[in-house]
Amino acid sequence: MKKRLFILVLALVWAQSLQTSVAAERPNIILVFIDDMGWGDFSCFGNEDAATPNIDRLAAEGVRFEQFYVNSPICSPSRVAISTGQYPQRWRITSYLNNRKSNEERGVAQWLDPKAPMLARSLQQAGYATGHFGKWHMGGQRDVNDAPPITEYGFDESLTNFEGMGPKLLPLTLKPGQEKPGRIWEDAENLGDGYRWMLRSEITSGFVDAAIPFIDKAAAAKQPFYINLWPDDVHGPYWPPVETWGDGSLRRLYLSVLEAMDTQLGRLFDRIRNDAALRDNTLILVCSDNGPAPGAGQAGPFRGFKTHLYEGGVRSPLVVWGPSIVRRKGHVDRESVFSAIDLAPTLLTLTDTPFPDGVQFDGEPLVATLRGEGNSPQAPMAEIHDVQGLLHAMRGEGGSRQAPIFFRRPPDRDSFYGVEDLPDLAVRSGKWKLLCEYDGSNVELYDLSHDRAESTNVASNHPEIAVNLKAKLLAWHSSMPADNGATYRKKQAKRK
Structure with a gap:
């Protein structure tokens, strides 16, 4: 026992001496946060009605988690939780942000306070390039046109949809037999300059088109990057490519949109996978913000839908990929119970980024869990594979969430x-x-x-x-x- 302890102490000293070089190669992070998608909608989670090969490949090369939770069954508070590591109730965002009157009647804030402890801001202050590409919905929508721009929350660049302040892509709609596209949310033009209209069926590719040059620029500067890629096309109303409308039923439209989104995300994943330097130092996480709408997505075996506190409303699929970071290729974790509020402290710990001063996260740092290294409070030493794993284990940054x-x-x-x-x-x-x-x-x-x-x-x-x-x-x-x-x-x- 003494010999084992001595070896561990030596290993820890060695690990700490290498910590500076490890930190110099801090991992890039891409968080794909999908709108209104059910637990059972990826084909790797059991969907037999649609194929999501690009997501499935990430799962086959990484870890698939079956007991991951978001912290609200509806979009805006769920996004606050994953962005801050805190319960959204702390910031008075407990339902989707609507117009001013509706927000006041429901007792919710008009936008997220910029003083919130944003994951992106902590990473930005630690030297990361930070970009948000996709739905925001934490302030700036309908008649709320004085909300802070997304860049005030710790992002160097942003491109969003009609529910955020800053440059945006606005959706054109087109169905079979229609010659001229229509417009929805046209009033979003009043939310600031920099808007561009494009087909809703291609809008995820628009966000990917913005994210890839951002990655290229950061890679050229040898700067680590953090990216939100938050698609909104799986949220109704559904506007898939016209050739995939099928019978036009709600379910068919949803499945077609889901498949189109997977295809469009594939280009982003390929950009990382086909670059050896990025492949070996990038973590990709893919999950949903809440459960599905009835008749469209599916929650697998779970009860309830979006807006419900039953499992179907708050349990989300989670796929984590990173060949040099995730340690159990093709692993399915059916036991670890954790949630979106745990991601901020976990990712800050993984990247050796200081926590913001004076902030108490509601989430817990669960590095070993995210890496697929066990379901216990501390991963067994036999399952620790590298310097970072040893450091996290010795600091107690282990497996499943302990608090309710x-x-x-x-x-x-x-x-x-x-x-x-x-x-x-x-x-x-x-x-x-x-x-x-x-x-x-x-x-x-x-x-x-x-x-x-x-x-x-x-x-x-x-x-x-x-x-x-x-x-x-x-x-x-x-x-x-x-x-x-x-x-x-x-x-x-x-x-x-």
């Missing part, structure tokens, strides 16, 4: 997609998932190790677990700034 994951529904989504009274709150802790109302009533408890479809409420069989989880959930809820979820539906009913 908490959720609050959007204030305007108490009744949606045919469900008249959706749970207000939820928590995932270990194998257990508990849902309830704001006051703790209507408790639902599910053992996800045996019932991932959330079909059998076992609260009465495990009263101690239910009481304990409910207490933690209500305490978390009361610690967060309130929105108008408790009164919003009543106001709407009075109007009618």
